[in-house]
Amino acid sequence: MKLKATIFASIAAGALAATSALAETELTVYTAVEAEDLARYAEKFNEGNPDIKINWVRDSTGIITAKLLAERDNPQADVIWGLAATSLLLLKSEGMLEAYAPAGVEKLDPKFVDGDNPPAWVGMDAWVASVCYNTVEAEKAGLTPPTSWKDLTDPQYAGHVIMPNPNSSGTGFLDVSSWLQMFGEEGGWEYMDALHENIARYTHSGSKPCKLAAAGEIPIGISFAFRGAKSKAAGAPLEIIVPSEGVGWDMEATAIVAGTANLEAAQTLVDFTVTKEANEMYNSGYAVVAYPGVAKPVEHFPDGLLDAMIDNDFEFAANNRAAILKEWQSRYDGKSEAK
C-alpha cells in the first residue's frame, strides 16, 4: 500500500516536474508554537527538504483547536505541528487525525507517543507547570516561600495567589487535571476548594499569572516553568518553585490531518519532527523534549523539573475534560463574585 502510494507519488511528481521545473508541494501547517520560532523550524526542515513549502497558520492553542474542530467536515490543514496533546486527543476522538508512525519514532521517550499503534500523534516537547514566586513582594508581604501545592492553601497566602482559569487556559486545565490525578478525584476538589480561598483571581491566559508575579502585582503565580524562566531572564525578581508533589504538564505534539491531499509530504514533515535534529531545535525553548538525551539545561530553569513531572494520563484528561470544567465552573466561577 505504502509502496504503491510512493510509486504513484513519484510518477505524479515526475509528471509535474516535466511541466514545471520548480514543482513543489505546499503544506498548510497549523501551529500554536511561538511565532518567533516558526521561521527557524521551517528553515531547518527545508535544509533537507527544499521541495516542500510550509504555510504556517499560527494562533493560540484555544483558537487553533477551535478552528480545527470547526473545520472538521472540511479540513484546511495538512499537518499540525506544535499543538497541545490534550487538543490533539480531542481531534483524535473526532477521528480527525491520520495515524502514522514516523520513521525513528521508536527512539522517542514512550511518554511522548500516542499509545495506539500506529500512533495518531507524536510529542515534541513538554511544558511543565511551576509556581512563579516574586521574592521582593513576598518579603514585603511577609510570606515564606511555599514548597508544595499543599503549602499554597496556607492562610498566609490569602489573596496572594493567582492562577489561570481552566475554562480559558490550557495551562489552567493541566494544573487542575494534575491535581485530580495526584490527589484523587475527591482529594483534588478538596484541595482546590482550599486553594480557591487564597486565589486573588483567575486569569484568562496561562502566562499571565507568572507575568503578574514578575510585575509584583500578585506575588505568587501558578503558571509554567518556561514563562518563569523568560521573565527571570528579563530581570524580574522571581524564583521558580517546583512543588514537591509533582507537577502537571502537557506537551506540544505533531499529527497528520486525516484526508490531507498531500499525505506523502505530510509524512515527510512528520518524519522530520521526530529527528534528533528537530528535538535539538525544540530544546532552545523547552527544557524537556521527546528525544532522550538531547535536552541541554535551559538558563533559569528550575532543577529537578523532569523528575517532578507526573505520569500524566492524557486520556483521562481528554475524556473527562467537559465534566471537570463544568464542575470547576460551578464550584468557583459562580461563587466568585459573592466574595
Next chain:
Amino acid sequence: MTVPLTHTSRMPAGPVVKGKLSRDDLIMRGGMMVIALYLVVTLALPLYAMLSKSFSTYRFELANYEFQVSDESGEFEGTILRASDLNASTGAYTATELSAGSDGRLGVTNFFPEFSFRSPVKYQIRNTVEDGRFLVGSTLHDGTEWVTLDSNTFRRVQLRPTKSTGVDNFVNYFSTPALFNSIKNSLWISVVSTIVTVTLAFWFAYALNRSCMRFKGLFRLIAMAPILVPSLLPGIALVYLFGNQGMLKELLFGASIYGPIGIVIGSIFFTFPHAFLIISTALAISDARLYEAATSLRATPWRTFWTVTIPGARYGLISAAFVVFNLVITDFGLPKVIGGQFNVLAVDIYKQVIGQQNFEMGAVVSVVLVVPAIFAFAIDRLVQSKQVAQLSARSVPYQPNPNPRTDRIFLIYCSLIGLFIVGLLAVCQFAALIKFWPYDLSLSLSNYQFDKMDGGGWGSYFNSIKLGLLTAVAGTSIVFFGAYLVEKSNGFKMGRSLFQMFAMLPMAIPGMVLGLAYIFFFNNPNNPLNPLYGTMAILVICSVTHFYTVSHLTAVTALKQMDREFESVSASLKQPTMKLFSRVTVPVCLPSVLDISIYLFVNAMTTVSAVVFLYSPKTTLASIAVLNMDDAGDIAPAAAMGMMIFYTNAAARLLHLLASKGVLQRTQAWRNR
C-alpha cells in the same frame, strides 16, 4: 347655464397604470438590491446561523448502542443488550445527564452494576446506526461492526453525543448559576455606569453650553478623546493606578480594582464622549424664550432648572442613557482586562468560544445578550424620533450670561473631568515608557518592541491602519450609495422600508455577537463565501456592517437636506441619475462623506469585540494585540500599543479636519458668498 356638477367619486375598476421603469430606475433598484443583499449576507444570514447554532444540541442517543456480555471463559452466548434498555433498568443516567455539549463523554460501565475491571468477562459493543460514535480510549469507532473488549479496556469506552435540535442549551444555561449570574452582573454594571456617566456628562455639557467659563474649546476636545482609544485602554490605566502595585492604590481603601469598580470607572471613561455629545446637542437646541419667561416669573434658578432645563433636555438624557447602557453591556474589552472574577455576558461569550470551544453555548449567551441590547436600541430610536419633532420647532438659542461664581465652579468641575480623561491616557503613556514597573523605573522604548510579544507585533499595527483605511473607503462608498438609493429612488416602497430596517439593525447587534455569527456563517465549509474566512476582507466586511447604522443615519441626514427635486430636474433634463450623484450629490454632501469615513476609520482602529473571533495570524490587529498582550501579562506593551492607536486616530482626526477644510475651500466655494 349653471349646471350642478356631479362627479363620480368612485374610481372605476380595472388595472392600475404601471409605470415603465427607466434605465435609472432599474440601475437604482438594482443597486439597492445589491446593497440589501450585502446586508442580508453580512448580517441576517450570519445571525440566523447563530440562532440555529444556539438550538443545536448534543445528546447521547442510547438507542443507537448495543452490547453483549460474555461468560467468565470469554464465550458470548448471543444476548444483545440495548443501551437504552440497560439505562431504563439500571437508572444509571437521568435525562438531563444525557444532554451534553459537543465534547461530551459518557462512560458505559454504569450500565453493568456487576462490572469489575479485573473480571475475565469480555464485552462487545457496536453502533446500530452509521453515524453512531463511541471511543475506546481516544480512538473513535463509528462503524456498526462489533468491537470486542476485555473488562479492563471496556471501562475506557466512552459514548459520544450526536447532534440534534432543541432548547437543551438554554435549559442548561439557565440551570448553571455561573453562567446566568452574568446577566445580573451585566445589567448591574450597565445601570450603574449609565447613571454615573449620564450625570457627569450632563453637568459637563451644561457647563459648556450654559456657562461662560473659559477653555470651552479645550474641554470639548478633551471630552472627545476617549473615542479614539479601544475601550480596554482605561482598564490598563486603572491597573497602573489602582492595581496591587498601583500609584494611587490607597485611594481604594483596600477594595479591588479588578471587578465592578474597575469596569464602572473604565466604562465612564469610554462612554463619556457619547453621552456628552448627545446631551450637549439636546442642551444646545433649547429655547431661550422659556428662560426669559421663567425669569420674568421670578422663578428661582433651581426651579427653572427643574421646570425648563431638565424637561428640555429629557429626550437627550434618555437617549444618552440608553446609548451608554448599550455600550457598556455589549463591551468586551474592558471587563476582559479589569473584570477579574466578575463575569459579564460579553466575556462569557469569549470564554465559551475561545476557552472551551463550546460554540453552542457561546451562541446561547449571544442570544441572551442581544435581548437587552435590542431593547435599549428600540427605546433609543423611539426617543430620537421624538427629539426630531422637538427640533423642528423654531427657537431662539440660549445665550448664557457670565456669573463669576458658578463659572468658577463649572471650571473646577470640568477640570476634574478633564483630569480624569487626560490622566488615564497619560498614565498609559507613562506606563508604556517605563522599563519594568515597578522594579526598574528607567525610561525605555523596549515596550514598543512589539515583535517580541504576542499579538502580531508591529505588523498588527499596520494591519489595523490597513483595516481602518479599507473600512473607511469601502464602508463610506457602500453606506453613502445605499443611503442615496433608498432616499432618492422612486416607488418601490416595500423594498425601501425593508432596506431601512436592515440598515438600522447592526446598531442593535453587539460586536461579539456579530463576530461569533460570522464564524458560524463564513466558516461553514459549504458556504461559497468560505474563502473569505481568515482574510482581511472579512474584517473589513464585519467592521462595515458593525458600524453601518450610524454611518447610514449620517448619510441619510445629509441627503435629506438636499433639494428633493434634484432628481426630478435631472430626469427632465434626460441626464442619468448617476451623473447627478457624482456631479452634485457627492460634492454637496462631501463634509458628511468625510465624517462617515473618519467615523469608520476610528472605529475600525479601536474595535475589539467584532473582530476578536475573526482575525487570523496574517491579519492580527493593533486593538486585538492590546488585548492579547494584556492577556499574556505584557501590560506595558499593551498600553504602548493602545497609545499608538490613540496617536494614530488623533492624527487621522487632524488630517480629516485639514482635509475637510481644504476640500471645502476648493470644491465648495459655493458655500461662501
Next chain:
Amino acid sequence: MTQTNPSGEPYLSIENLWKAFGTFLALKDISLEIIEGEFVCFLGPSGCGKTTLLRAIAGLDLQTKGRVLQDGKDVSNLPPSERDFGIVFQSYALFPNLTIEKNIAFGLENTGRKKPEIAARVNELLQLVGLPEQGKKYPAQLSGGQQQRIALARAIATNPGLLLLDEPLSALDAKVRVHLRHEIKELQRKLGVTTVMVTHDQEEALSMADRIVVMNQGVIEQVGTPTEIYRDPTTLFVADFIGEMNQINAVAGTSGRIKIGEAEMISRPHNFAAGTPIIAAIRPEDVIPHGDDALSPGLTDEISTQENAFEVTVDEMEFLGSFWRCRLASKRFGDTELIADFSINAVRRLELGEGKQMMIELPDDRLMAFDRNEATQ
C-alpha cells in the same frame, strides 16, 4: 360643464385621470386638453390636486388610472426621462455646487452637442433671461428672482415641448413676483412653448394664463380664459375662490327669476326648478349705487331694473385706497350684510356715510344663482 376650447389640435390630452393615495382620491376623473403654445394655469387651494396633476403630467408621480397624451404620443406610463418637458420648482432646485453656466449646461451635456455649441447656447439663454454676466457665479451668490430665472433657463435649454412650472414665484417677495410674472409671460410668448403653471395665487393666474383650470378637491371646477372665469364662474366654488362674491340665501323662481326673502328679482337665466333653495351671488363691484333722485325717470342715475333695486342702510365703510368697501344692511337679507365696492367718485357724489340710507341695484346680468347644496358640501 362648459369648456371653451380655443381652436387648434390639442398638444397635451389628459383622459380620465385618477390618483389614489391609499383610500384618499387626490384626482378624480380629470380630463383636459391643452393646445400647442398655450399658457395654462392650474389654480386652486392647497390640497386641491393641482400639483398632483402636474406631477402626473411630468411622470414624477404616476397617476393611478387614466391616460396622458403628449404630441399625439401616449406617455401615460413613461418615466420622466422619456417624456419631453422642462420643469421649474418653487425651490428652484439649482445645483448649489455648480456655477450658473454649468447648471444651465447640465441638460445639454451628453446630447451630442459640442462644447462650443453648449457654451453658445448657455450664453444665449443667459441673454434671454437677462442675466448675461452671471455665468461664473454660484447660485447662492444670486438673488431669489435671479435664481428663478436661471432655473427657467435650465428648463428651456433643451427646447422641451412642454414647460412645467410648479409654484415658481411663491418663494419670492411681492414686488419681484409681479415683475417676474411679466418676464415669464413674455418669454413664454417669445418661445411659443406650451406651458403649464401650478399656482394658488389667483392674481398670478389671472394675469399670466391664457386659460385657467380651477381645481377643487381633486376635480376640475371650471376651465376658461381669465375673463370667463371671473365674469362667468360656473360653480359657487369658482365664484367664491376668485375675487369677492356676495352670497345670499334665496329660492329659485321661474327661469330668470329668484326670490330673496319676499322680493322677487330678475337674475341671469338659470335651470333650477321653481322653489329650489339656491344661493344668489353678486360681486361687490357689480352693485350699483343710486342717489335719492334715482327713482325719478330721465336722469343719468336711472334704475334699469326696478325689481332689483331696493333701499339699504350703510352700516360700515372701509377705505381701501382706490375704492370704498361698504357693508350694507337690508331688511330683505335678514342678518346677512351685502358687501359693495363703490368708487370714490360715487361716494363723494352720493355723500355716503355710515348710517346713511341709500338705494342700490343688483344688475340682472350680474346676479347669479348657484346650487345651495354645493355650498354645504
